[in-house]
Amino acid sequence: MSHVAALEAAIRAWADGGVFEGFEEWALRAFAHQFERVAAYRSYCERRGVTPATVASWTDVPAVPAAAFRHADLATGPAEAAFRTSGTTGGAGARGRHPIVHLSLYRASALAGFRHFVVPDDERLACLFLLPPLAARPDSSLVHMCAWVGEAFGTSVEWFVGDEGLDLARLRERLAALAASGEPVLLAGPTAAFVRLFDTGFSCRLGPGSRVMDTGGAKGMPRPLSRPGFLRACWTHLGIAGYFCVNEYGMTELCSQRYDSVLADRMAGRSLAARRLVAPPWLRTRVLDPDTLTPVAPGATGLLCHHDLANWGSVSVVLTEDLGHATGGDGIVVEGRVSGAPPRGCGQLLVAMSP
Amino acid sequence: MTTAGLSRAIAAAIDARTRLGRHTTDATAASLAAAAPRWLADPALAALAESSGLHPSMLAEVLPRTAAMLDRDAMRGLVEREGTDVGEPAEWIACILASNVPALAVPAIALGCLAGSAVVVKSGHRDTISAPAFQRALAAVDPALAATVVPVFWPHDSALDDVLLDAPIAVLTGHDATVAALAERATGRVLAHGTRYGALLIDTNADVDYAGAALDVALYEQRGCLSAHVCWVVGDAERVAAGLADALMLLAERLPPAPATVEERAAVRTFLEEAAWSGAGVQAGAWGAVVRESDPTFRPTCGARTIRVLPLPDVARLPECFPPNAIECLGTNVPPPAGLRARGVARVCPVGRMQQPPLSWPRGQRPALGSLLRESRTAVMAIER
Numbered sequence: 001m002s003h004v005a006a007l008e009a010a011i012r013a014w015a016d017g018g019v020f021e022g023f024e025e026w027a028l029r030a031f032a033h034q035f036e037r038v039a040a041y042r043s044y045c046e047r048r049g050v051t052p053a054t055v056a057s058w059t060d061v062p063a064v065p066a067a068a069f070r071h072a073d074l075a076t077g078p079a080e081a082a083f084r085t086s087g088t089t090g091g092a093g094a095r096g097r098h099p100i101v102h103l104s105l106y107r108a109s110a111l112a113g114f115r116h117f118v119v120p121d122d123e124r125l126a127c128l129f130l131l132p133p134l135a136a137r138p139d140s141s142l143v144h145m146c147a148w149v150g151e152a153f154g155t156s157v158e159w160f161v162g163d164e165g166l167d168l169a170r171l172r173e174r175l176a177a178l179a180a181s182g183e184p185v186l187l188a189g190p191t192a193a194f195v196r197l198f199d200t201g202f203s204c205r206l207g208p209g210s211r212v213m214d215t216g217g218a219k220g221m222p223r224p225l226s227r228p229g230f231l232r233a234c235w236t237h238l239g240i241a242g243y244f245c246v247n248e249y250g251m252t253e254l255c256s257q258r259y260d261s262v263l264a265d266r267m268a269g270r271s272l273a274a275r276r277l278v279a280p281p282w283l284r285t286r287v288l289d290p291d292t293l294t295p296v297a298p299g300a301t302g303l304l305c306h307h308d309l310a311n312w313g314s315v316s317v318v319l320t321e322d323l324g325h326a327t328g329g330d331g332i333v334v335e336g337r338v339s340g341a342p343p344r345g346c347g348q349l350l351v352a353m354s355p
Numbered sequence: 356m357t358t359a360g361l362s363r364a365i366a367a368a369i370d371a372r373t374r375l376g377r378h379t380t381d382a383t384a385a386s387l388a389a390a391a392p393r394w395l396a397d398p399a400l401a402a403l404a405e406s407s408g409l410h411p412s413m414l415a416e417v418l419p420r421t422a423a424m425l426d427r428d429a430m431r432g433l434v435e436r437e438g439t440d441v442g443e444p445a446e447w448i449a450c451i452l453a454s455n456v457p458a459l460a461v462p463a464i465a466l467g468c469l470a471g472s473a474v475v476v477k478s479g480h481r482d483t484i485s486a487p488a489f490q491r492a493l494a495a496v497d498p499a500l501a502a503t504v505v506p507v508f509w510p511h512d513s514a515l516d517d518v519l520l521d522a523p524i525a526v527l528t529g530h531d532a533t534v535a536a537l538a539e540r541a542t543g544r545v546l547a548h549g550t551r552y553g554a555l556l557i558d559t560n561a562d563v564d565y566a567g568a569a570l571d572v573a574l575y576e577q578r579g580c581l582s583a584h585v586c587w588v589v590g591d592a593e594r595v596a597a598g599l600a601d602a603l604m605l606l607a608e609r610l611p612p613a614p615a616t617v618e619e620r621a622a623v624r625t626f627l628e629e630a631a632w633s634g635a636g637v638q639a640g641a642w643g644a645v646v647r648e649s650d651p652t653f654r655p656t657c658g659a660r661t662i663r664v665l666p667l668p669d670v671a672r673l674p675e676c677f678p679p680n681a682i683e684c685l686g687t688n689v690p691p692p693a694g695l696r697a698r699g700v701a702r703v704c705p706v707g708r709m710q711q712p713p714l715s716w717p718r719g720q721r722p723a724l725g726s727l728l729r730e731s732r733t734a735v736m737a738i739e740r
Contacts, residue, residue, distance in 0.1 A: 339622050
């Protein structure tokens with residue numbers, strides 16, 4: 001079995017309740033593979049005097065800045081797909097591109113995380129995505145992920161963003177029908193799209209087990225809305241309790257995602273645990289001091305640096321333009337973006353699609 | 356402050372302006388010039404270190420430059436060039452100031468007074484001190500003129516903003532988005548000054564003033580529209596990068612960098628990592644950073660004393676290297692190429708003088724005084740020697 005097949009198998013095993021082990025070994029193996037196959041990354045590492053022979057720990061593996069995905073083709077081989085960051089400023093050249101060499105590994109990672117953190121009860125759901133369909137946005141990693149989610153966990157799948165933007169009339173109609181039927185619903189999409197729905201004044205009581213997965217930051221929001229305000233609105237407008245509202249943190253540059261811990265914690269009997277963004281065990285995040293790129297003290301704010309083993313086919317370690325802090329031993333809280341960094345986030349999907 | 360209170364203050368300033376009657380521009384210039392050193396000596400300005408985030412040594416360096424803008428002869432010359440034969444001035448002018456650099460209120464008040472209008476100045480949140488301090492200084496030398504000036508501040512109050520945006524002339528400074536949002540609500544004529552940058556052009560075949568170039572980068576911690584973000588080099592770019600780095604290092608000993616927030620430090624790190632990834636030559640430290648790139652296309656840096664050094668094989672092609680209206684000021688050690696005015700450059704000056712503009716600086720290519728007196732349709736670029 002190839003390394004990548006073994007990694008995918010390990011991820012699938014974790015999704016089925018197994019234990020994922022050997023992050024360190026996988027990380028060093030991935031680095032050696034990427035150093036060998038990605039010329040731009042090898043050159044970058046060599047300029048810093050780092051080679052697989054000099055790396056003793058996963059924390060020594062050089063991170064590429066997220067901007068590297070805007071400048072270079074970071075692929076270990078022929079790409080089966082390529083996803084683009086959703087920034088709308090600066091033209092197409094300013095958008096990052098993440099080539100996906102192992103699409104099935106990406107799918108396995110995305111679905112494993114989603115299942116663990118969003119459907120830990122293995123519920124089957126009517127999937128309503130506040131996003132354009134795959135045919136309209138084949139280069140969106142979020143749209144791809146949602147399509148996979150629909151296939152894996154959906155009783156039905158519908159998309160509500162078209163050429164004219166978010167189709168609020170159709171969405172309200174569909175939500176009302178589903179509320180009447182009592183069928184559990186997954187309503188997923190950019191946080192900004194939810195706010196637009198709330199701002200119509202619509203309200204319903206969706207069936208038991210219904211849940212929200214929102215993602216993206218403030219970009220594209222029609223008005224500011226705090227997280228507690230968002231959770232209150234989910235209850236008021238949709239009848240979905242806060243513990244069924246799961247925030248997702250993902251990046252086009254990563255094949256794995258972090259999720260709000262709230263639902264997994266509740267299912268595991270840890271209802272009192274604080275909300276934090278947690279990850280599957282093949283995604284680790286370090287919070288680094290901007291001056292030294294060494295880990296900050298626990299709880300202090302720094303730059304987020306992700307190490308995603310599912311990025312086997314590109315570069316695993318990405319230094320982001322996001323600021324945040326670690327919390328609760330296994331989680332992070334994202335505080336914002338570096339000033340001057342290009343706008344991005346899934347809310348941009350709405351901006352881009354709006355007339 | 357209430358909207359009614361603000362309206363009363365504005366009305367009183369307009370009355371004071373009317374009472375001032377034949378106060379000559381000579382007398383106005385003399386009063387402003389006399390107020391400048393008094394303002395500079397005001398102990399209240401010491402508090403700017405905390406509110407602006409600039410090191411006291413930086414403030415000691417930059418505030419005299421602001422005071423120097425109010426040179427009596429220069430103001431008289433400005434009035435002669437731009438302030439005659441223009442009919443009645445506006446009753447009052449509202450200036451809504453950005454908070455990126457301190458003491459923006461001083462030239463704003465001076466220009467308003469020279470225009471013959473009452474002036475209402477809303478300070479930025481990081482400098483609520485300069486405007487009232489200057490009014491106090493002016494009151495000490497010319498109470499009648501000082502009565503035409505209304506310094507105000509409020510953090511967020513759109514109703515009060517709207518009173519100012521009802522002015523016959525509103526001068527707005529700040530980020531593009533902020534200025535655009537305010538301009539939409541203005542009912543009178545708007546002079547908008549949004550986000551712009553400074554740049555250096557250095558030819559290594561001529562003498563290079565590295566210390567001066569470092570000042571052009573570092574003063575005001577690179578927060579203003581006159582701060583150099585790139586340095587185009589005709590000749591040996593590597594030598595210029597090294598010279599700039601050395602000069603910035605030396606300057607940091609005299610003018611220590613302002614304490615940076617984690618957001619600012621993260622922005623610098625992101626800038627440096629991207630540069631390192633792209634193979635650029637990077638020299639960085641607590642003093643700032645010099646990044647030597649191969650593409651001459653203008654891109655601003657993240658600030659905090661960081662500059663891109665870019666090769667320019669043909670000086671005549673400089674205007675092609677930056678987008679229209681991106682560059683406010685060019686500091687250079689050689690004669691500038693043609694085409695800069697058409698590209699939106701407002702000011703060309705010798706290296707080392709970028710952060711010392713005269714009051715006549717045609718900000719945004721508008722005549723400094725003339726644009727307060729009449730609609731200006733001609734783009735102006737000043738070349739200082």
